[in-house]
Amino acid sequence: MLAVTSHGLKDMRVEDVPRPGLEQSTDAIVRVTTAALCGSDMHIYHGKVPAVPDGWVVGHEFCGVVEDVGDAVTGIKPGDRVVAAMYTACGHCAACVAGDHRRCKSFAMFGFGEAWGGLQGGQAEYVRVPLADMTLRAIPEGLSDESTIFTGDILATAFTALRQAAVREGDFIAIVGAGPVGQLIAMCAPLFGVARAFIIDIVPERLAEGAALGAVPIDSRTESPRKIIKEQTGGEMCDAVFEAVGNAPALQTAFSLPRPNGVVALVGMPLGEDFPLSAGDAWLRNTKIVPVLGAPFAHRDELLRLIAAGKIDAAGIITDRIPLAGATEAYRAFDDKEVQKVVFEVSK
Amino acid sequence: MLAVTSHGLKDMRVEDVPRPGLEQSTDAIVRVTTAALCGSDMHIYHGKVPAVPDGWVVGHEFCGVVEDVGDAVTGIKPGDRVVAAMYTACGHCAACVAGDHRRCKSFAMFGFGEAWGGLQGGQAEYVRVPLADMTLRAIPEGLSDESTIFTGDILATAFTALRQAAVREGDFIAIVGAGPVGQLIAMCAPLFGVARAFIIDIVPERLAEGAALGAVPIDSRTESPRKIIKEQTGGEMCDAVFEAVGNAPALQTAFSLPRPNGVVALVGMPLGEDFPLSAGDAWLRNTKIVPVLGAPFAHRDELLRLIAAGKIDAAGIITDRIPLAGATEAYRAFDDKEVQKVVFEVSK
Amino acid sequence: MLAVTSHGLKDMRVEDVPRPGLEQSTDAIVRVTTAALCGSDMHIYHGKVPAVPDGWVVGHEFCGVVEDVGDAVTGIKPGDRVVAAMYTACGHCAACVAGDHRRCKSFAMFGFGEAWGGLQGGQAEYVRVPLADMTLRAIPEGLSDESTIFTGDILATAFTALRQAAVREGDFIAIVGAGPVGQLIAMCAPLFGVARAFIIDIVPERLAEGAALGAVPIDSRTESPRKIIKEQTGGEMCDAVFEAVGNAPALQTAFSLPRPNGVVALVGMPLGEDFPLSAGDAWLRNTKIVPVLGAPFAHRDELLRLIAAGKIDAAGIITDRIPLAGATEAYRAFDDKEVQKVVFEVSK
């Protein structure tokens, strides 16, 4: 079968690899119909993720049709259309019951190599899905792949960020970075009742998209986010700030925006970056710092409800639809910021 | 000065009464510009509120201009446009700090007679406001009386109800009664991220207004709320139900709609009504019951933010604007359901 | 094998029945070492639980040793000592992930007949346990059956009650009924930081046990709980009240004790009982009503931590240890209140 495989720094290939089969009675085999290219895949592309063996199948956002299931799988059956969470977990250990699936001994992320659980990814024609009753959700009738695929990762991440930052009705928030995750935060923010969301970027098209979602756009090349937000909040500044880029300038901006006793949520993966303030200054400003790992298990069911009810249109962030065979070029174009959110149309 | 005064069963008069003056150093005198007729005023009209002396000035929703303040008042000054909370409290005792202002020893509701604290009301040309720094809020520049007046009672009540019922993003809710409070719950529900709100009434015009606010209207004369909601929620029923009428049929309907482990919030004042189910059935159905007293102190600041940001348009529920001199007739018309939400234009 | 079976009103027998075997790949067979007689078993004894077929094996609190597991079971293995939850659930559906296991389609309670899921009980030498990875927990090394058995039901119920009533540090609480559940609430209350717990009963021995756990005992035959609590709380009354009996006098007492805006938690199963106050009075007093169904899945892991750390000594409530063969007599004695908390020593 065709699959996107990693071969080190900036070397993603579309190759023919063996089709996976069932290994455990709790597995499912999914024929992938749609997969997505996620910003975090670029950490593999840039060689920042350790222990990704040569030829590893990548990808952790995907929808498909169940092809086969193990004996113990009861929640889904062959023929069901499903969307996967970006990682798997058992669902019954103490960590899972506490909603902290990352600490589950069965935790494994699709397509992230040995250090993240040794699970082949979903940018492929077929994928083996462990603990299928937990990992997969049936796509509600009438909903498309594109409208639901992001419940497995970046939409769940945006929603998790808003929840973990404890955003409430009447809050002022700022989103630093108007990429896919930043836009989904802007899209979900009205569901949390924000009085005003500010979105900050340096790319006019992205800012226009943020504005279309109801956020106040701020171009940080020409404007001071802190100054504008101070004016527009009557001096109160932000209850919560979402850092959705992961680099030093974005961190710098993010930490300049919360009110005393406010929150900065780290949604971008700031690998290798320092904090832009000292512990002493964090204390004096009373700024809470909340790293966010998306929690699809905790939130996908309400997200699917909201999508079915027409309250979230996550497919709207998709900019490019490409056959799987074009993945090598898609990674390059994404890295060069020529495309924003790519889905691979794998099969029908 | 002119004021609306209670004289027993269905006898509200507009009379000339002495104009109030400062009594405590924490008082303010407010020249009322706009007052509202609230559904709970009808409990006085119907003689259900004990200890309302003859000639008592009624009314607990009002805006105005500060005329005079006592020495200890620091947060507002003469000339400020202000909106009042429906009751007062000290703000510094253990109960107030815990957000439970009703247990404050200084708790007193405007216009509700001796049993509720002995405070004359605001359907008058002037009103004495105790603990003015706590009771009043300056109306933000650019906002009208009509857009802010309900932060003192029914808008705060609607918001409180949604908070106390712990409504969260993705929930299904039902509102029993599409009167003013029911409509404000429907108006605020999107800020809590509901997937779907159902609104139930027997008056087509009210249902149409609920539908215009985004709720699914159900006419309980011709349709079974339970049946429709079961269908439209995939059998899950409601996470939270808001009883916003206060009579037996509405209670009956409300308790038929929650999911197991769901909530029924008592927002109407069901004075004299029994529960429509036994304690045993409440246990078996696992239905939480949450009586709601509006908490304007806790919520008016975020409500004013939301109004200023254009997220709530509470003035939209006003159906009739009447001079204070027309209050006697307005009470009659309200009682006969000829008008829905009346404001008195008292002065400029 | 020997098992306790129901044969209608006040007719529990110890009979020889077929030993169960594995049916699903997610099942386990447990050789029971210790089982407990729970107050809710008496609802079967009194014929109040519908659809309990003649000969049904009863019992839902038990520990044992894993005898056999299905192919899909990974969390436990033959030879492991385990404690069961009183019911089973899948752990991966939307309801389970939301912590609301009762709405799971796989929900079934041990030993409660067809209406509660059709699952044979654990007062038997062997029991089939569905969804074993979810339903069972390994008993931590060094802990006994008796110290852990109640994590599956009444200890979890006591803990759930305190959590759902949102008890916090500094609260005053009252416990109506000093039976096993009431005592476990008293035992757990210090972990929630209560300033004072009152325990109310009519049996001096029970009150003495409550007092030994740190609660203030009140004999409601000779004293007025409301009067005493008013005095000892400086007039504030209780933040939360736990009704742990389920009959009319207990309900009456419970609803007389909360402060305005306080909680009454229905922990006893008040089957067939009415509320002792009207909806109108509940509104005027602002009393929240919270029915409690124990949530062992949500809480057993922290309970096992607390037991291992010596913070809870649940075995202390056991009053009688009886061989399984004596079950018929034990039910009678329990019904006649001759014994309080009975465990059956089934095997070693």
Add this chain to the structure above:
Amino acid sequence: MLAVTSHGLKDMRVEDVPRPGLEQSTDAIVRVTTAALCGSDMHIYHGKVPAVPDGWVVGHEFCGVVEDVGDAVTGIKPGDRVVAAMYTACGHCAACVAGDHRRCKSFAMFGFGEAWGGLQGGQAEYVRVPLADMTLRAIPEGLSDESTIFTGDILATAFTALRQAAVREGDFIAIVGAGPVGQLIAMCAPLFGVARAFIIDIVPERLAEGAALGAVPIDSRTESPRKIIKEQTGGEMCDAVFEAVGNAPALQTAFSLPRPNGVVALVGMPLGEDFPLSAGDAWLRNTKIVPVLGAPFAHRDELLRLIAAGKIDAAGIITDRIPLAGATEAYRAFDDKEVQKVVFEVSK
């Protein structure tokens, strides 16, 4: 009157200064009976707090007797025994109502100079207390100064830290630093139901005091806190860690102890210190960072309840009782770690 005044680096003097009088109608004058020397006073002693004018009266923990009150004060009266919060706030603005008193425009801390609100301190025979109804609490009958004085600062800080870190029943926690605040965290931890608290220091006497409060002592000069805690938590590590020193080694230790998705609360004032980990590592470890400023307004009422009920014995941390005249020497001895928690006996 006598007062302790700051004169720059390591120069605290006991001087005769003018006795304060009422300035606002909301003021009270308190005759101080007991004051305490707080660790944060040492930041003034070491010259780290900006804008403390020469001769400023210091001290922010004190009890006393009300000598005089302004016209608008209603909650207390001359002759009342009172304990003060370490800072004042109005109680009625949006920030105060939200429980975020630090953002109140009337926020001012006793004895911290111009940058913290310009309020003279309480290590003096008399002190002017603004907004007295908010700032002061009557000491419940039967309680001593020493048992209640810390509700105004360090006991409230300890309690706030446990609340803001969201410690729950069954948690493992670690306290880095067994000084007065660390010990009060250990003292309050059982009220939050911790399964186990570890306390880490380098002074054997302090560790012994921590152990007497029920914590597991770890001497970080001879033992590895991470290793011991790993062993004693079955590899799970801590749900919450409290950094209660404020220097680099303590920060380093603190950040080595949380579990993934755990919390580090910054309770010491780490002025001038960097974070001991990068933003990227905080993301990978999923460590929340929560700076803590004590919230006496939010928590003193429940603390007074708990003290009255005998659940907290905060006076137990006092090591030295000294007349006010001995303050200069007391500051030196505290700085040299010869004494631990000093109270000044000012008057009877």
